[in-house]
Amino acid sequence: MSRHYDLRSSEVHDLVIAEAARVIEDGKLIVLPTDTVYGVAADAFSPEAVERLLEAKGRDRTMPPPVLIARPETLMGIAEGVDAATMALTAEFWPGALTIICRAQPMLDWDLGDTHGTVAVRMPDHEPALDVLRRTGPLAVSSANAHGQPAALSVEDAEQMLGENIEVYLDSGAAAGQGASTIIDMTAQPPRVVRSGPISYAALAEHVPNLLDVGQEPEDPEVPAEGAAADEAPASGEADRDG
Template sequence: MAEVFDCSDSPQLLAGMRTARRAIGRGELVVMPTDTVYGVAADAFTPEAVQRLLDAKGRGRQSPPPVLIPNTNTLAALAAEVTTPLRRLAETFWPGGLTIVTRANPSLSWDLGETGGTVALRIPNHPLALELLEETGPLAVSSANLTGAAAARTAAAAQEMLGDSISVYLEAGEAAGDGVASTIIDATGLSEDGGVLRVLREGGVTREAIAELLPQVAFGD
């Protein structure tokens, strides 16, 4: 049966974080707050856990989950190459509402689904999420909802949809992101001196802000 922790209460927060870490280590699923909406988290390096995440949401392997990371140093470990434009995007908009799709380091031993050799990375701007990530390492995280339903803005709303497919729910109040998801960009076409970038989903970071940061980069369709 799922365990629910009220993270506004200090004893429950400590117990919840400890229980969540252990659940992640066992390949189980945790619902946690982020700066956009609540997310379902699994150990990114445990294929069975990632599949459990996809099954809980009713998604197939053709919809691989993004990976949340604790710091920009992790970007260099997970990406095949960190070009200057990619580094500037990370340093400017992370932590925050920008998900960057880039080529994955081919030496990584993980299976996120049918990624085509890419990985979608983000650092969330939420203290509880960052604390958990610092202790667990990269987590595969997708919005806490059944496919086709609105993303949950509280752990209670997530529990109504996902029930006991989740081991631990960390309740930290209503998500502060007003339901606005992260902007997703395809940065696989970036080069050291510019290249091409595609906006896959509009969200928390505007196209104009990205264009102002990287005037040498072209936007593709």
């Protein structure tokens, strides 16, 4: 039977975070709040747990989950070829509602699905979520909804869709309501925004030269955009749903 904990109770906060971390270590799933929408989380380094997450949402390996981290420095450990523009984005917009698609470190022992060698990474601007991430390390996190349904803005929304697939539900009240994060693909040449969100194209373009917006094509027709976002964003999760 699923368990519910209220993160707004300071008396039990540390105990609840520890319990959530234990559940993750056991390869099971939790629902946690973020600064965008509620997410369902699994150990990013447990293929069985990631598979459990995909099954709970009714998704297959072609829609791998993003990864949430607690510190910007962690990006260097899970991604390769992180350039100056990417670092500028993390300095300006993390923690916050920006997911960055990077090349995954090829030596990492994980299986997020059919990522085509990429990983979508975000650092949330939500202290309880960061408390969990500091205890667990990187988590595979997808929006806490069944495939094709609206993203969960409350624990009640999440439970209605995911039910007993979740071991622990962490409640911090209604989500901020800013919507799912902006996604930028830094593996594409030139880089491009693959999902619009709270962080605008104009704000991103100040840090990324030649950035393409959603649906925008390069000015030179002889130089098509290449990379993960040229036809799809394989590691971004469900582009119109995930946080």
